[in-house]
Amino acid sequence: MDQAVGVPIPDPAGASGDQAAETVRQLRDMATPAGTAALSRAGALLAERTDAVTALSRLRAEVGVALAGPAWGFARQRDRARAVFGADADRLLFTADALEQAGRPRLADRRAARLLAGGADSVVDLGCAAGTDTIALARAGARVVAVDLDPVARELTTVNTAALGLADRVEVVAGDAVELVAAATDGRVAGCAAAVLDPARRAGGRRQLDPDRWSPPWSTVRALLDAVPTCAVKVAPGLDHDRVPAGVEAEWVSVGGSIVEALLWGREPSRTWRRATVVDRDGALHELTAATDPGTADAGPVRSWLHEPDPAVIRSGLVALVAGQLGGTLVDPTIAYLTSDDPADSPWVSSYPVVEVLPFNLKKLKALLRARGVGRVTVKKRGSAIEPETLARQLRGPGEGSAVVVVTRVAGAPTTIVCGHP
Ligand SMILES: C[S@@+](CC[C@H](N)C(=O)[O-])C[C@H]1O[C@@H](n2cnc3c(N)ncnc32)[C@H](O)[C@@H]1O
Structure with missing residues (x-):
């Protein structure tokens, strides 16, 4: 159709x-x-x-x-x-382009379940591409109107929903999300009680960092959030917090330590101010929420343990919440590394025992690693211009041991924190 x-x-x-x-x-x-x-x-x-x-x-x-x-x-x-x-x-x-733009089905299923939990039974997927969201929504029991400007996307969604036996719940239509959202009335868009919008954030193979250049652009995202209470919008993980409208929950999701998506929830499914969702390496899902901005954690000297917060925690602005849980402080007011006296058993951070803290100096660092018999290093950095792979090569030596070398700022000063493995 x-x-x-x-x-x-x-x-x-x-x-x-x-x-x-x-x-x-x-x-x-x-x-x-x-x-x-x-x-x-x-x-x-x-x-x-x-x-x-x-x-x-x-x-x-x-x-x-x-x-x-x-x-x-x-x-x-x-x-x-x-x-x-x-x-x-x-x-x-899939075409190469549609696969590039496709979200993760497990996260699409989770998004569909949450969107439909309030009772909506019809959803418009505004920009269906290969149909990942349409499939998740149809499998969750909704009637789905799958819209795309691109005829290839429409055909992909048509064949994919048919291949999975979902065609009777899905109507694939040509439409412009900008126009459809502008015409939304009574909390509905394209005749549906709920909407998913996943704007194209790439053009010519490159990421579009400016939300006004997404397709559909930010003005449509904003209009949807204002006009349709039951909606979810996928946005770039780098979205500026200042853009998130009041009453809209923003969620950042990481899988295996990498950010994979960020979402803005419409006012009906919104439950909190910010949410960090971490899917760990074993596939277990952990959620951290804050009803209000927890602000910035205090900073203090480096202690026995260094903790690297998960990127979903950092992006969602919840580092201070985790600092409170761990009894930790930041190593610098502007850097998202935490430090504490005790190890942490927490899904929100990766923790490393601190071996030595020294001002950043390549010669001294090399000498220290040689003296400790360290031959292999993993370099991590935050707030430094060094190139981790290059430094790791420079620090490689004959020793049998290994270490994690963290190059960062501590109280404003370029510093190296040599750590053991967790
Ligand atoms: C990021 S992709 C969607 C990916 C999809 N949610 C998935 O996970 O497979 C964005 C889609 O929006 C479509 N699109 C861009 N601008 C549009 C507009 N104004 N109206 C309708 N569709 C649009 C693009 O053709 C593309 O297929």
């Missing part, structure tokens, strides 16, 4: 329009029985680690010239998607 909603949609023209039409045609081919067989053969060749030239010539002979190239291309994207999408990857189709 692919119909216009609300406003006339500018159709992509020229070369990129032709390319989009060709990709849509290929996606439709892949959804036929012959395409499915070609894809599964391409997947088998990939699994056998067949090189591209051999694989393509075999595919041409076995499934025909028209299906061989697309089958190989989509099988390669499936292969890349498997790490995040698991078994579903073998039923889904």
Whole structure:
């Protein structure tokens, strides 16, 4: 299903329009029985680690010239998607661009459950791309209107929801999120009681740091948050806290120590001021919330333990809350390293025993590491211009031991904190 909603949609023209039409045609081919067989053969060749030239010539002979190239291309994207999408990857189709923009299904499921918890039964996915959010929302029981300006995105969502048996709950439509949000009334948008908005934050392969240049832009994010209480918006993790409107909960999510997404929750699902969600290396999920700004932690001298807060804790502005839990202080008022007398058993920090604290001086540092028999170092830095990999190479030595070398500022002074492993 692919119909216009609300406003006339500018159709992509020229070369990129032709390319989009060709990709849509290929996606439709892949959804036929012959395409499915070609894809599964391409997947088998990939699994056998067949090189591209051999694989393509075999595919041409076995499934025909028209299906061989697309089958190989989509099988390669499936292969890349498997790490995040698991078994579903073998039923889904992605273009390289859509996979790049796709969120994590586990987080999309969690977002869908929270968004629907208040009773909304219909949701518009404003910018559906390959359909990650649409799939999560449909699986959570909602009727979903999946909107995108891009015909390739619409086709991807169409074939992907059909492949997962969700087509009866999903309507894929051409639409401009800017226009749809501007027309929102009575807390509803595109006829739905809830909305998910995940603006494109890349253009020409580069990250758009300025929210006014996202597509849709910040003005649409703001308008949605104001007009539709039951909504969730994915934003860049670097979003300035000053942009978060009052009454809107902002959440930062990390997986395995890296930030993967940031969200603004509409006024209905919002429960707190800020939330840090940490999915640890074992897959367990931990949430830290603050109803009001906890401010900045006190600073003090380096003590027996150094703690590196998880990036979700740092970005959400909750370091002071964790400092309170650990009985810790900052090593510098402007640096997010904490220090305390005791080790911490906490999902919010990685902790290292402090071995030595010295002013930053490469020669002295090398001598100290040699004297301690340290040959391998992991370098961490915060508030310093050094390049960690370069310094780690410079510090490498013959010793058997290893250490964590933290280059930072302590009370304003460039300092090295030599630590052991946790
Ligand atoms: C970041 S992607 C969405 C990714 C998706 N939530 C997922 O996890 O797979 C953004 C999508 O928004 C679409 N888009 C950008 N501007 C739009 C607009 N004004 N109206 C509708 N869709 C738009 C893009 O074509 C792209 O498919």
